[in-house]
Amino acid sequence: MKNFKKIPKFKNEKQEKEFWSKNDSVDYIDWSKARKNSLINFKNKDMNLQEIYRLAIDFGIKNDLRGEKEVKKILERKNKQYSKLTKEEKESFDKEKLSNPYMDSTIHFDSGNQIKKVMVGIDIDAGELLIAKELGVDAVIAHHPIGKGLSYLDDVMHLQADVLAMYGVPINVAESLMKIRISEVSRSVNPANHFKSPMAAQNLKMNFMNVHTPADNAVATFLKNLIEKKKPEYVSEIIELLEGVPEYKDAKKYGLGPTLFAGNKENRAGKIAVTEITGGTEGSPEIYEKMANAGVGTIIAMHQSEKHREAAEKAHINVVIAGHISSDNIGVNLFLDELEKKGIKIMTCSGLTRVSRVKK
The missing domain is CATH 3.40.1390 (Udp-n-acetylmuramoylalanyl-d-glutamate--2,6- Diaminopimelate Ligase; Chain: A, domain 1)
Structure with a gap:
């Protein structure tokens, strides 16, 4: 985990502009605190896909029914397990798991460019990516998992056992029944062509990610x-x-x-x-x-x-x-409210109707 650069409480705009002139490109800035401490129109600062991705994961953790503390415990356990792996096992381990508890949500192509406008839909395929390219948007965000996100769909299902336990089902019973179902889902998604849409995004040089469980949370x-x-x-x-x-x-x-x-x-x-x-x-x-x-x-x-x-x-x-799809709309719209607050322009497609709850 990166150590975030400390963001000062700015006394005036001159001091703030001087700070950003020296630190604007630093990738370990705590952007959420930066915006909170800003005196200038910081919400309209462009974001890159990594920042949007991290915003989505943090949003998912904040809205997780299990609570932030419990999710962080799960990540800590994952990190401890990783530290005990052999050198060979670490080489094949997906390190994204160490900071992302929702592996069905991930980046599929990142050009590194700054993003001002996104196109967002429930299901995204090559067709929507082509439309986005034609319309000149900077990134496409899907809801439903594709690519690596789909291959990890079973990984997020353990969440259900914890939620069932919250409602009184013994955790041992919930976990036992969920393990059977998780195995079924893992086998069902295995034969899919997981590379189709991500490769289309790569060929089009179109920033592409999906946000599934964070929005469902x-x-x-x-x-x-x-x-x-x-x-x-x-x-x-x-x-x-x-x-x-x-x-x-x-x-x-x-x-x-x-x-x-x-x-x-x-x-x-x-x-x-x-x-x-x-x-x-x-x-x-x-x-x-x-x-x-x-x-x-x-x-x-x-x-x-x-x-x-x-x-x-x-x-x-x-x-x-x-x-x-209507429930998916609510979850995605709640996440898009966070992007809207950052000044990102939003275009919708593929079954998503924008409903903003941002107070004007």
Whole structure:
């Protein structure tokens, strides 16, 4: 981990400009503190892709349901494990894991150029990259994993076991069931052509990255806070509450609003769990019985397979599907708010509708 250069509290603009004239290119500046201590219009300072990437990871940690302290403990453990590897093992170890707890989110091509305008979408392929090149944007940001991010999708699923434990499922049970599902996901993504889109970005010299779990963490925390604040008693009240969120309201116009997959709208919700929003993809269908035993009455999910729905119904758990792409929109928009605050211009594509929550 780099030691950040200390940012002084500036007394006047002259002092600040003098500081930046000497340190503007230093890559170990603590940029978040720099902007906080700035007296001039620092928010409009261009960023590079590494800074946007680090902003995304830090944003994900801040919004992680497990809490920042727990995530940092996980990274510390990873660093200790790395220190015990042999020289040969260290050579093949992906060192990004030492500072990034969300390996499904990463940089796919970085030109090193400064970035003023980004194009952001839920799913990005060569077509969107070509459009971005034609429109003259500086970088493309996808939500769903591609490239190395997709190959590491299973790596972030351990998060689900910790979240289940938060709602009362014994951690040993949650981990045991998740390990089976994680192995399934690992095998399912293995045959994919992971190099397709990253190579297209490389050929086009287009800055390219994706932000998956950090954005999913944001929408999970957003929904958890909303539920805890409004305290809906009935399942119907959960659906009504979700329909008031701009992204879900917009999805409803297309027949894709929040809906009930299992249970009854007139059922009382009981303990409401936000367990199927973040952590890669769907967990094990066997977990619903354990959740019911832990006192969970209703779960809010992005999406759910028929196999999982039947298992939840059998366990007498109400399932409210908030919506997949609409939930992705919330998480990505919350992250884009952070970019907007930095003065980055944003263009959307591929299923993303911009909703800004930045106070003007």
